[in-house]
Structure formats: C-alpha cells, structure tokens
Amino acid sequence: MKTTYIKLSLATVLLLGIYSCKKGEATASKYELESTADSAAVVVSDSVSSVATMKVKDKQFIKTAEVNMEVKDVYEATISIEKSIQQLGGFVTKSNLQSNVVSEDTYNTSSDDAMLVKKFQTENTMQVRVPTDKLGELLTLINDKKLFLNSRIINAEDVTAGIKYAELEGKRIKKSSENISQLKANKDKVKLDDDNMSENNQQQLANMDVADNLKYSTVDIYIKEPKLRIAEIAVTNTQNIDNKYKFNFIYDAKHAFVEGFYLIQRIAVGLITIWPILLIATAIIYLLRKRKYFKKPNQI
Incomplete structure (x- = not known):
C-alpha cells in the first residue's frame, strides 16, 4: 500500500x-x-515620431508639424507631395515656389545669337492640411523625398480641458439666454440678449475651429535645393543689333542739314522778336558816334 x-x-x-x-x-x-x-x-x-501617431484614452490633441529639408529637385518634390496629400484626403492651403537668381550673364556666341546663363536656387514654402490620423503617413512620404533633413518639429497640444471648458461655457450661455427670456421687454433686455447671442456665436466659431484642427493637422513644409543650378537660355545678340543701327551716315547728315535750316529760322524769328531792343541799340550807337564826331575839332 x-x-x-x-x-x-x-x-x-x-x-x-x-x-x-x-x-x-x-x-x-x-x-x-x-x-x-x-x-x-x-x-x-x-x-515617424510617436507624437504624430500618439493616441491617449480620454485625451484629445491638436497636432501640427514643421519640416525643413533639402531635396534633389524642388519642383518634382512639390508635385509628389501635393499628390500624396490629395491621396491621403488632405489639401494644400499655400505653395510658394520661387527661384532666387544669384547671377545672370549673357555671352555672345555669334553675330546674331547669344546665351543667357542664370545661376539660381529653387525653394518652396508650403502649408498643407491632412487628416490627423494620416499625419504619420504623410511625414513618412515627405521624409522619403529628402536629401538632408534640417529640422522636423511635431507638436501635439492637449486641448481636452479646453473642450470641457467650452462645453461648460455653452451650458452657461444657454442658461443665460433662458434667464434673459424671462425678463421684461425693455432696452436693457434687448442689449443683454444681443450680447448673449454674440457670445454664443463666438463660442460656436471657436468650437468649429477646434473641431477642424482636431480633424485636420497643419503641416508647414520648407524645401530647397542644396546647390545652385544653372539655366542656359538662347537669346538674341542685342549688342550686335545695337551696333548695327547705332549710326547711319546718310540719315544723320540729312537730319543735321534739316536741323541747321530750322536753327537759322529760329535765329531769324528771335531777332524779329527783339526788334525794339535792336532799334534802341542802333539809335544809341548812332548818337554816341555823332557826339564823338562833333567833339574832335575842339580837342585839336
């Protein structure tokens, strides 16, 4: 056992x-x-930073981001980013693409042709809105276009308390409206009702703004090319054209002859205009000579 x-x-x-x-x-x-x-x-x-995809129970965040980077081709990167944003259900609110010209020189290649050489650097400043739940995906797509990332800032602002406060404010405004409705009709009641409606409108506008920022994240993007690029543009040799028409002997001689004739006419007209002065001057000269003539025998 x-x-x-x-x-x-x-x-x-x-x-x-x-x-x-x-x-x-x-x-x-x-x-x-x-x-x-x-x-x-x-x-x-x-x-992608965890801030972009962060979700916390009973918390609401307004997310924004700033990206500053260098890309191979600004124009191609801009088109690609815009297409990606559209596919993610977002939209572009600003796109300022420009080329900053550093130098510009013209070189003559023949008597008729020349080459304009521009050295420039292209950049673009963009602001886009994308659904908040797609923010991380967008930042990943943008990151794939970079040659060098200068900076990336992602913010998640906790607005939970603000939303709760907005709800309390809405209840207060509603209660104020009910209290005002019980007052006697007079000028003060009209003013109170008007002020309360204005406050209610502002509160609703603030609520819509917060709701929009919760739904869509704002991303500021600055992209540029790391080095200068060169553009060669075929143009006309303007210097040769200027030399070609700078001097025409026959035309200039004819023009000078005509101008000389007009000058003689202007002088003649000028003399006719001052005939009283000429007449007085002639009379004075005549009197002075006559006086001198009569004084000569006495001096002998």
Whole structure:
C-alpha cells in the first residue's frame, strides 16, 4: 500500500513537471510574439515620431508639424507631395515656389545669337492640411523625398480641458439666454440678449475651429535645393543689333542739314522778336558816334 502511494506521488510530480514545462513554453512563445509585435511597433515609431501617431484614452490633441529639408529637385518634390496629400484626403492651403537668381550673364556666341546663363536656387514654402490620423503617413512620404533633413518639429497640444471648458461655457450661455427670456421687454433686455447671442456665436466659431484642427493637422513644409543650378537660355545678340543701327551716315547728315535750316529760322524769328531792343541799340550807337564826331575839332 505504501509502495502504491509512493508510485502515485511520483507519477503526480512527473505530470505536474510536464505541465509546468509546457506552460512555460507557451508563456515563452507568447512573450516572444509580444516582443516581436513591440519590435515592429518600435520600427514604425522610428520612421515617424510617436507624437504624430500618439493616441491617449480620454485625451484629445491638436497636432501640427514643421519640416525643413533639402531635396534633389524642388519642383518634382512639390508635385509628389501635393499628390500624396490629395491621396491621403488632405489639401494644400499655400505653395510658394520661387527661384532666387544669384547671377545672370549673357555671352555672345555669334553675330546674331547669344546665351543667357542664370545661376539660381529653387525653394518652396508650403502649408498643407491632412487628416490627423494620416499625419504619420504623410511625414513618412515627405521624409522619403529628402536629401538632408534640417529640422522636423511635431507638436501635439492637449486641448481636452479646453473642450470641457467650452462645453461648460455653452451650458452657461444657454442658461443665460433662458434667464434673459424671462425678463421684461425693455432696452436693457434687448442689449443683454444681443450680447448673449454674440457670445454664443463666438463660442460656436471657436468650437468649429477646434473641431477642424482636431480633424485636420497643419503641416508647414520648407524645401530647397542644396546647390545652385544653372539655366542656359538662347537669346538674341542685342549688342550686335545695337551696333548695327547705332549710326547711319546718310540719315544723320540729312537730319543735321534739316536741323541747321530750322536753327537759322529760329535765329531769324528771335531777332524779329527783339526788334525794339535792336532799334534802341542802333539809335544809341548812332548818337554816341555823332557826339564823338562833333567833339574832335575842339580837342585839336
């Protein structure tokens, strides 16, 4: 009997040991799966900041981002980013693409042709709105276009308390409207009702603004090319054209002759205009000569 008890005890211990081993293997397998999932999550969060995809229970965030980077071709990057935003259900609110010319020189290649060489750097300042749940995906797509990332800023503003306060303000405004409606009709009641409606409108506008910012995230993007680019533009040799028509002897000689004739006419007209002065001057000269003529015998 004792021997049988010992055998049963040993069998029980053995079974428990086997069960514990299997349970340990199952627990280890579960841990490995969880670790793999956590590793995958880390990979995702490495490519895009966790701020962009952050979700916290009972919390609401307004998310914004700023990206400053250098790309190979600003125009191609702009088109690609705009298409990506459209595919994600967002839209572009600003796109200011411009080329800053550093130098501009013209080189004559023949008597008729020349080459205009411009050195410039292209940049674009964009502002886009994208659904908040797509912000991380957009930042990943933008990141794929970079040659060098100068800076990336992602903000998540907790507006949970503000939303709760807005709800309380809405209740207060509603209660004020009910109290005002019970007052007697007079000028003060009209003013109070008008002020209360104005406050209600402002509150509704603020609520709509917050709701829009919660739904769509704003992303400011600045992209530029790292080095100067060169544009070669075929133009006309303007210097040769200027030299060609700079001087025409026959035309200039004819023009000078005509101008000389007009000058003689202007002089003649000028003399006719001052005829009284000329007449007086002639008379004075005549009198002076006559007086001098009569004084000469007396001096002898």
